[in-house]
Amino acid sequence: MIKTEGIVLRENKYKESSKILSVYTRKNGKVSVMARGANRPKSRLLANTQVFSYNEYQFRRGRNFYYINQADIIDSFYAIRENMERLVYGFFLLELVEKSVPMEEANEKIFFLLLKTLKTLAVKKKDFLKLILAFELKYISFLGYRPFIESCVICGRGQAREFRFSNFEGGIICDNCYTKDLRAKALDRKTYELLVRLMYMPLDRLEEIEASDVLLNKLQNIIESYILYNIDRRGFNSLDFFKINKFNLARTDIDKE
Numbered sequence: 001m002i003k004t005e006g007i008v009l010r011e012n013k014y015k016e017s018s019k020i021l022s023v024y025t026r027k028n029g030k031v032s033v034m035a036r037g038a039n040r041p042k043s044r045l046l047a048n049t050q051v052f053s054y055n056e057y058q059f060r061r062g063r064n065f066y067y068i069n070q071a072d073i074i075d076s077f078y079a080i081r082e083n084m085e086r087l088v089y090g091f092f093l094l095e096l097v098e099k100s101v102p103m104e105e106a107n108e109k110i111f112f113l114l115l116k117t118l119k120t121l122a123v124k125k126k127d128f129l130k131l132i133l134a135f136e137l138k139y140i141s142f143l144g145y146r147p148f149i150e151s152c153v154i155c156g157r158g159q160a161r162e163f164r165f166s167n168f169e170g171g172i173i174c175d176n177c178y179t180k181d182l183r184a185k186a187l188d189r190k191t192y193e194l195l196v197r198l199m200y201m202p203l204d205r206l207e208e209i210e211a212s213d214v215l216l217n218k219l220q221n222i223i224e225s226y227i228l229y230n231i232d233r234r235g236f237n238s239l240d241f242f243k244i245n246k247f248n249l250a251r252t253d254i255d256k257e
């Protein structure tokens, strides 16, 4: 028997009336949960098996799945569903964690980062991308891929006319070392400073950071590509919605520069 808090990352219908869940738990990391009967309209597990919902669970461990003995809801994060931007970015947070954490490896830092980010997102009215970027940088660091941004990752030089960001080298490279990774992305002074500030700023103090949408999108392109490179994925389904809609303009501006 396992008693742990957990956040539902994904739900899939299974047969007529059941669900298979991916739950990120505090004590056991990401686990697969079989929720029998949870897809029935009157199921007592309805609220405890929806994406975003944060519960205190009692699981029984089976051969392939965990099974729910008891579930008590702590927060449904319903407010995330009330706003389209919150919802899309919320789905992205869940998708990122779901696609990149290893199965059954506990990491309390990641658990509390996800929880705090969902709580912040649930009351946010603007500046969503700033929160997402701060999450991404902390998350990827907790996962073991912290980018090296203090000085050139190859030669150690701290001052350079210009730095680039190299996925392959795992950090910034200076203008002497560009040839080591020709695919490294340009990182102008302002974007670099934003990167450093977002890396170290606690989530509840993000409003201290001023950044334009264009700057945030520039950095998002760099960090998203760095994450995908490290977790060996091609893209995130949840972000496609924004890419083909709202941010199309901002992204086209970036391409022109």
Ligand SMILES: [Zn+2]
Pocket: 152, 153, 154, 155, 156, 157, 173, 174, 175, 176, 177
């Ligand atoms: Zn260098």
